[in-house]
Amino acid sequence: MASSKRRFWLGFDLGGTKMMAAVLDKDFKILASARAKTRGREGSGEVLKRIQAAVEAAIKQAKLTPRDVAGIGVGSPGPLDLDHGIVLHAPNLGWRNVHLKDALEKKFKCPAVVANDVDAGTYGEYRFGAGRKARCVVGVFPGTGIGGACIYEGRIIRGKTQSAMEIGHIQVQADGRLCGCGRRGCLETVASRLAIAAEVASAVHRGEAPIMRDLAGTDLAAIKSRTLARAIRAGDKTVEAIVRNAARQLGTAVAGVVNLLAPDVVILGGGLVQAMPTIMLEEVRAAVHRRAMKDFLPALKIVKAKLGDNATVIGAAALAADRGKAS
Amino acid sequence: MASSKRRFWLGFDLGGTKMMAAVLDKDFKILASARAKTRGREGSGEVLKRIQAAVEAAIKQAKLTPRDVAGIGVGSPGPLDLDHGIVLHAPNLGWRNVHLKDALEKKFKCPAVVANDVDAGTYGEYRFGAGRKARCVVGVFPGTGIGGACIYEGRIIRGKTQSAMEIGHIQVQADGRLCGCGRRGCLETVASRLAIAAEVASAVHRGEAPIMRDLAGTDLAAIKSRTLARAIRAGDKTVEAIVRNAARQLGTAVAGVVNLLAPDVVILGGGLVQAMPTIMLEEVRAAVHRRAMKDFLPALKIVKAKLGDNATVIGAAALAADRGKAS
Numbered sequence: 001m002a003s004s005k006r007r008f009w010l011g012f013d014l015g016g017t018k019m020m021a022a023v024l025d026k027d028f029k030i031l032a033s034a035r036a037k038t039r040g041r042e043g044s045g046e047v048l049k050r051i052q053a054a055v056e057a058a059i060k061q062a063k064l065t066p067r068d069v070a071g072i073g074v075g076s077p078g079p080l081d082l083d084h085g086i087v088l089h090a091p092n093l094g095w096r097n098v099h100l101k102d103a104l105e106k107k108f109k110c111p112a113v114v115a116n117d118v119d120a121g122t123y124g125e126y127r128f129g130a131g132r133k134a135r136c137v138v139g140v141f142p143g144t145g146i147g148g149a150c151i152y153e154g155r156i157i158r159g160k161t162q163s164a165m166e167i168g169h170i171q172v173q174a175d176g177r178l179c180g181c182g183r184r185g186c187l188e189t190v191a192s193r194l195a196i197a198a199e200v201a202s203a204v205h206r207g208e209a210p211i212m213r214d215l216a217g218t219d220l221a222a223i224k225s226r227t228l229a230r231a232i233r234a235g236d237k238t239v240e241a242i243v244r245n246a247a248r249q250l251g252t253a254v255a256g257v258v259n260l261l262a263p264d265v266v267i268l269g270g271g272l273v274q275a276m277p278t279i280m281l282e283e284v285r286a287a288v289h290r291r292a293m294k295d296f297l298p299a300l301k302i303v304k305a306k307l308g309d310n311a312t313v314i315g316a317a318a319l320a321a322d323r324g325k326a327s
Numbered sequence: 328m329a330s331s332k333r334r335f336w337l338g339f340d341l342g343g344t345k346m347m348a349a350v351l352d353k354d355f356k357i358l359a360s361a362r363a364k365t366r367g368r369e370g371s372g373e374v375l376k377r378i379q380a381a382v383e384a385a386i387k388q389a390k391l392t393p394r395d396v397a398g399i400g401v402g403s404p405g406p407l408d409l410d411h412g413i414v415l416h417a418p419n420l421g422w423r424n425v426h427l428k429d430a431l432e433k434k435f436k437c438p439a440v441v442a443n444d445v446d447a448g449t450y451g452e453y454r455f456g457a458g459r460k461a462r463c464v465v466g467v468f469p470g471t472g473i474g475g476a477c478i479y480e481g482r483i484i485r486g487k488t489q490s491a492m493e494i495g496h497i498q499v500q501a502d503g504r505l506c507g508c509g510r511r512g513c514l515e516t517v518a519s520r521l522a523i524a525a526e527v528a529s530a531v532h533r534g535e536a537p538i539m540r541d542l543a544g545t546d547l548a549a550i551k552s553r554t555l556a557r558a559i560r561a562g563d564k565t566v567e568a569i570v571r572n573a574a575r576q577l578g579t580a581v582a583g584v585v586n587l588l589a590p591d592v593v594i595l596g597g598g599l600v601q602a603m604p605t606i607m608l609e610e611v612r613a614a615v616h617r618r619a620m621k622d623f624l625p626a627l628k629i630v631k632a633k634l635g636d637n638a639t640v641i642g643a644a645a646l647a648a649d650r651g652k653a654s
Contacts (some may be wrong), residue, residue: 079622088622135487148587152484159589160462160626166586171579171618183618252498257587259493260475262486291498291510295406295415299487 006070006110008062009320010055011313013117014076016040016092016144019051021058022313023069028128028321030310032062040093047093048100052107071324072104072112073316075120079162085114088162091180113323116163117312118147119156121305124315125267126151129306136263139305140167140254141270142280143225145180146188150261168192170253191250193272197223199242200231211236225275232276240279243272247280251287258292258300269305277304333397333437335389336647337382338640340444341403341427343367343419343471346378348385349640350396355455355648357637359389367420374420375427379434398651399431399439400643402447406489412441415489418507440650443490444639445474446483448632451642452594453478456633463590466632467494467581468597469607470552472507473515477588495519497580518577520599524550526569527558538563552602559603567606570599574607578614585619585627596632604631 009028013020015038022033034057036050059066078090085101087093104112115123122131122139131137131151141147148167150157158164168188169181176185177195189195197220203209205218212231216222231239254266266288273280285302292300307314336355340347342365349360361384363377386393405417412428414420431439442450449458449466458464458478468474475494477484485491495515496508503512504522516522524547530536532545539558543549558566581593593615600607612629619627634641 150587152479153482155480157479157588159623160591162589162622164587164589164623166589166620166623169586169620170583181620256497256583259496260477260491260584260587261484262489262491262493264487293493293496293508295489296486296491296493 005067008064008068008070009317010058010069010072011315011317011320012051012055012072012074013312013316014038014051014074014093015117016077019054020309020313021051021054022310022317023058023062023064024314024317028314028318030313032058033313034058034061038093040090040095044093044095044098047095048098048103051104055108066108066110069108069110071110071320072108073120073318073320074100074104074112074114075117075312075316076100076114077117080114080116081161082115082158082163083161085112087114111320111324113316113320115156115316115319116149118165119149119158119163120315120319121269121307121311122149122267122315123151123156123319124307124311125269125305127318128314129311130267130303131265134264136261137265137267138254138257138261138263139267139269140250141268142192142250142273143271144193146192146250147270148257150263152261167253167257170256172249172253187250187253191246191253193225194220196228196243196246196272199246200228200239203238203242209236209238212239225271228272229275232279243276243279244283247283248287251284252291254284255288255291258288258296262293262296262299264299264301266300266302267305268302269311273304274308332394335391335395335397336644337385337396337399338642338644338647339378339382339399339401340639340643341365341378341401341420342444343404346381347636347640348378348381349637349644350385350389350391351641351644355641355645357640359385360640361385361388365420367417367422371420371422371425374422375425375430378431382435393435393437396435396437398437398647399435400447400645400647401427401431401439401441402444402639402643403427403441404444407441407443408488409442409485409490410488412439414441438647438651440643440647442483442643442646443476445492446476446485446490447642447646448596448634448638449476449594449642450478450483450646451634451638451640452596452632454645455641456638457594457630458592461591463588464592464594465581465584465588465590466594466596467577468595469519469577469599470597471520473519473577474597475584477590479588494580494584497583499576499580514577514580518573518580520552521547523555523570523573523599526573527555527566530565530569536563536565539566552598555599556602559606570603570606571610574610575614578611579618581611582615582618585615585623589623589626591626591628593627593629594632595629596638600631601635
């Protein structure tokens with residue numbers, strides 16, 4: 001029956017290492033999902049094929065057909081052309097100027113929208129998670145890098161053509177370490193998982209973190225968020241001190257964002273927070289209370305993300321639905 | 328005739344040392360204005376009387392009566408209760424919990440709106456000045472302190488009950504000087520007129536700024552923005568170096584704001600910029616180009632405010648008119 005058609009949304013989370021497609025109903029409940037490795041090195045053509053296969057797998061698993069899908073929302077890394085749905089360049093994917101929106105619309109014959117992955121995840125938390133109905137939500141996601149987003153009165157704060165809220169590239173040290181962006185002393189160089197892993201690996205090399213030495217040695221690629229959490233639980237005080245110091249600096253930067261945007265809710269998510277929620281929340285809250293305007297504190301909550309790894313697909317699907325309403 | 332009534336707007340700029348009332352026509356052109364000293368020390372009752380007298384003087388000068396005024400917009404310093412038009416506390420005025428909106432509405436029998444002075448000034452620039460029709464405008468006004476504001480898609484970014492965008496209280500030095508807000512190392516402690524004056528006065532005391540020594544001596548209260556400009560024009564290299572260094576640090580903080588909000592226009596105004604536009608713009612532009620995300624630069628302009636001392640009365644009047652439309 002025609003009336004049964006196009007009542008479902010497709011949310012897609014395109015990550016540097018893995019991807020996830022989900023089919024959602026009109027209440028944005030996930031009905032089915034499919035995951036795959038991204039394998040960016042194989043080139044955009046191959047990755048696009050894998051994206052389409054994951055979408056098809058999720059639709060099939062939900063016992064639907066592409067004609068049941070009203071729209072597709074994608075959360076993607078990298079500088080984007082938001083209005084045209086183009087991934088301008090994504091170092092993690094090895095992509096340049098990939099017309100993702102066009103490719104999906106052509107293949108699945110429905111409207112598609114491409115959003116920044118952190119924007120999509122924060123929008124998901126705003127609509128259905130830890131930031132529900134808040135006037136102003138700031139999302140901060142420390143992981144390999146540090147993502148940020150802001151939903152202000154229901155709208156994603158964005159740049160003219162691109163995503164905004166690059167909290168990871170605020171300068172926190174005048175003459176600090178080199179960042180992936182080419183500048184020095186960005187927040188990412190002191191408070192990302194990668195920055196913490198580098199500091200921990202140095203401590204292991206100096207013989208100061210015996211538990212981590214047994215868990216991961218001096219290979220910083222082996223020092224994941226969960227490895228850090230495990231070492232701390234096992235009593236590695238050096239690792240705990242390093243993580244707390246990084247979280248404190250993250251909190252000072254968050255305080256700066258609070259001083260500008262006076263949000264009602266700051267949501268902390270991402271790998272480090274999922275692995276060590278108590279430590280991360282404690283240190284960020286303490287730093288914000290130390291550094292933010294006292295007048296802004298009564299209206300402010302600092303909380304953990306609720307939707308976990310599903311935030312991006314849920315938020316992206318909701319954005320696809322919003323776009324449908326607006327047009 | 329009834330049709331001629333209530334077609335004018337009253338804009339008011341309540342400053343720490345002086346106040347200004349202006350009558351504006353429906354196109355927000357200033358028809359008449361009146362100025363007075365604020366004299367906050369005399370208490371809120373006396374200041375309220377002087378505010379009312381200035382409003383009456385401006386109306387009279389425009390050859391109108393209070394019944395011609397459709398609404399009053401006030402730009403005020405200090406933490407405000409925006410929705411109720413209450414000045415919660417304004418150190419410069421010596422005020423606590425002054426119900427400014429109520430007092431004006433009672434006296435002049437028309438709606439009044441109380442906005443933060445920097446918000447009102449930036450809104451004025453957005454509507455009629457250097458930020459006209461921009462999607463996202465950030466206003467930065469270094470003076471005795473450092474004010475900030477953001478107009479995003481036509482709306483002032485604000486807190487739940489208060490004004491936001493406290494750029495002056497972003498931390499720029501981990502263990503810096505004591506700020507008026509009670510914390511250390513805020514941008515105001517390195518880049519405000521007061522911070523510059525303190526550094527210049529020290530240089531004078533050490534015998535390093537001979538031209539400024541003759542102009543103002545070591546009394547930092549005598550080192551106004553115009554005094555700084557005069558010393559630099561007369562060739563005082565020490566003063567110029569101090570001002571440039573402060574402007575550079577201001578620019579680094581502005582770069583942080585740019586990395587978050589990706590604005591189309593950053594407007595620089597206030598006393599320091601009015602007195603030394605070239606130096607301030609040069610240093611801020613250079614620092615932003617050094618520190619902001621490269622992807623955000625093509626869409627960004629950094630410009631001087633256009634409306635000067637009239638920005639706040641014009642913006643406040645326009646906000647009063649907007650409020651009228653919205654209700």
